[in-house]
Amino acid sequence: MARRSDHTREELWRLAIDASKKIVEIEGLRGLRARQIARDIGYTIGTLYNLFDDLDDLIxxxxxxxxxxxxxxxxxxxxxxxxxxxxxxxxxxxxxxxxxxxxxxxxxxxxxxxxxxxxxxxxxxxxxxxxxxxxxxxxxxxxxxxxxxxxxxxxxxxxxxxxxxxxxxxxxxxxxxxxxxxxxxxxxxxxxxxxxxx
Amino acid sequence: MARRSDHTREELWRLAIDASKKIVEIEGLRGLRARQIARDIGYTIGTLYNLFDDLDDLIxxxxxxxxxxxxxxxxxxxxxxxxxxxxxxxxxxxxxxxxxxxxxxxxxxxxxxxxxxxxxxxxxxxxxxxxxxxxxxxxxxxxxxxxxxxxxxxxxxxxxxxxxxxxxxxxxxxxxxxxxxxxxxxxxxxxxxxxxxx
DNA sequence: TAAATAAATTGATCGCCGATCAATTTCAAG
DNA sequence: CTTGAAATTGATCGGCGATCAATTTATTTA
Known part of the structure; x- marks a missing residue:
């Protein structure tokens, strides 16, 4: 499955960053996990790595x-x-x-x-x-x-x-x-x- | 094996901290690994955790x-x-x-x-x-x-x-x-x- | 419309990591 | 010499970031 029409690349990007912010706001930067972000936005890790180079890039x-x-x-x-x-x-x-x-x-x-x-x-x-x-x-x-x-x-x-x-x-x-x-x-x-x- | 007479608890503590410093001086805090410290001082991870609560404590x-x-x-x-x-x-x-x-x-x-x-x-x-x-x-x-x-x-x-x-x-x-x-x-x-x- | 192409998505997989703990070994006290 | 306490081991656990071949979908081309 690919290019599901749920979200554009830009929307996905927003979802990921927003989800990250929410996690950091509660648990601090130490609590930020790629797997958790992916879970929260309803996609898998692979997709996250299609959007960002790595966690450092996302942060x-x-x-x-x-x-x-x-x-x-x-x-x-x-x-x-x-x-x-x-x-x-x-x-x-x-x-x-x-x-x-x-x-x-x-x-x-x-x-x-x-x-x-x-x-x-x-x-x-x-x-x-x-x-x-x-x-x-x-x-x-x-x-x-x-x-x-x-x-x-x-x-x-x-x-x-x-x-x-x-x-x-x-x-x-x-x-x-x-x-x-x-x-x-x-x-x-x-x-x-x-x-x-x- | 236990209580090998190589080092006292204090000496061990020194060895561990010094090894940690050496690693950080070269690789920065991000590069500090429990396994590496243990290896460098010639003991195993278990011993390290007998000396310190965890990595945070050591740091x-x-x-x-x-x-x-x-x-x-x-x-x-x-x-x-x-x-x-x-x-x-x-x-x-x-x-x-x-x-x-x-x-x-x-x-x-x-x-x-x-x-x-x-x-x-x-x-x-x-x-x-x-x-x-x-x-x-x-x-x-x-x-x-x-x-x-x-x-x-x-x-x-x-x-x-x-x-x-x-x-x-x-x-x-x-x-x-x-x-x-x-x-x-x-x-x-x-x-x-x-x-x-x- | 059908086939070909490109892009997105998945999830199994890799190699690490920090941490735990039962078993083992050593030392010191009785 | 025996016993108990402390130290040490290493296998093990769950979780992590990251990778990538395979798959699915959308778009482009014929």
Whole structure:
């Protein structure tokens, strides 16, 4: 049997990714099994491997969609040219998302491609687009500085936020501590440092 | 055969952990197999499972030793009461270590315990001790502020640095970018922000 | 319409993996 | 010398990711 008219290739792709997300949302990335995905969408393993190179490939696409979702949320933030407020809002949005989609967000950085297999360009691009949001919010504070400098500060903030969500996701925050309050303090202090600096 | 006098339980434990480190250093955490460890130390799987609960347990202990090593290195840094210099040195030490032990360091955060299995206290304690180093370096700048506040800033810096090494480890830094230069800028800007703040 | 072609789907199969456990062997205490 | 406790083995289990020849279906061609 082949080319059953139940679903197009695209529909099948959607079914598989959605099923994967559901599993990860409940059991985490560790609980994701090719056999389970196939069972959930009513096809067999073979079909799954006709859609994706392997599990790593499937996971990359799933994670890619998570980045897309995050981008979509953060894009809603309207920039006011006031870096303090803009960054505050962006961070709020970012952390809101990583909270509400904790398991999926964890999957984004928990997953590692095998040794020697490069991150696909389309994936890196999604990250770059998120970074660009921070750059835009940060720009007004850094007039007169090189693009490279702006870019660097944006990346520093991005990585720092990232570290917080990682540690929060692995349950290593302390009692009474939320990544939101930590991130707020980070942004506030960092921006302060930028403003007063030559 | 049992209780062969070749090795004490402690020696065996060392052999297993060391063999694991060697494998991870070459192949990364993904390449770590119980069977390989057993083979490398000249025992069978059964013996390995007599020493450790399971692979997760073994990995936690291996990662624990990595934290110990990092702590040992960072402890060598003598504090001068000049936060800028002290932090600079600490960061230098930290990043030196994570560079030279990249794969092992990656293993520390790549590894995740299964759903619902808490991080052992002895492991969290090791992290706390590292954090305390940063607190001490940071303290002179924050005279008059509460311990909680000092603690928070220390944790923010720790998490930020962490985020950088994570992204560096997964090959997501850009060309010409090193976590050392990024971290330097982070510390400089953040400390600046702290100093000028009311 | 019929035959040929291309694509999708299956499921048996392979070689691994982590983990378990009854049987066996060794050591140390009595 | 006997006995019991601890260590060690290796066969075994269930499950995994991945592969692929065989089969089925849809589309294209004649």
């Amino acid at each position: 990359m696409h799933m994670n890619g969609e998570t980045l897309d979702q995050l981008m979509e949320e953060c894009s809603k933030v309207e920039l006011t040219q006031d870096p303090n407020m803009d960054l505050e809002r962006l961070v709020h949005c970012y952390l809101n998302f990583t909270h509400e989609n904790a398991k999926l967000w964890n999957a984004v950085f928990e997953h590692k491609l095998p040794e020697g297999r490069p991150v696909p360009d389309w994936f890196s691009d999604k990250v770059s687009r998120l970074l660009h949001l921070i750059e835009c919010a940060l720009a007004p504070i850094l007039t007169g500085r090189s693009d490279a400098e702006i870019h660097q500060h944006a990346r520093i903030l991005w990585m720092s936020l990232f570290g917080m969500t990682v540690l929060e996701g692995s349950g290593r925050l302390q009692e009474g501590e939320t990544s939101l309050t930590l991130a707020r303090t980070l942004i506030k202090t960092y921006v302060h440092g930028l403003q007063r600096e030559p | 936690m202990h291996m990662n624990g030793e990595t934290l110990d090593q990092l702590m040992e290195e960072c402890s060598k840094v003598e504090l001068t009461q000049d936060p800028n210099m002290d932090l600079e040195r600490l960061v230098h030490c930290y990043l030196n270590f994570t560079h030279e032990n990249a794969k092992l360091w990656n293993a520390v955060f790549e590894h995740k315990l299964p759903e619902g299995r808490p991080v052992p206290d002895w492991f969290s304690d090791k992290v706390s001790r590292l954090l305390h180093l940063i607190e001490c370096a940071l303290a002179p700048i924050l005279t008059g502020r509460s311990d909680a506040e000092i603690h928070q800033h220390a944790r923010i810096l720790w998490m930020s640095l962490f985020g950088m090494t994570v992204l560096e480890g997964s090959g997501r830094l850009q060309e010409g970018e090193t976590s050392l230069t990024l971290a330097r800028t982070l510390i400089k800007t953040y400390v600046h922000g702290l100093q000028r703040e009311p």
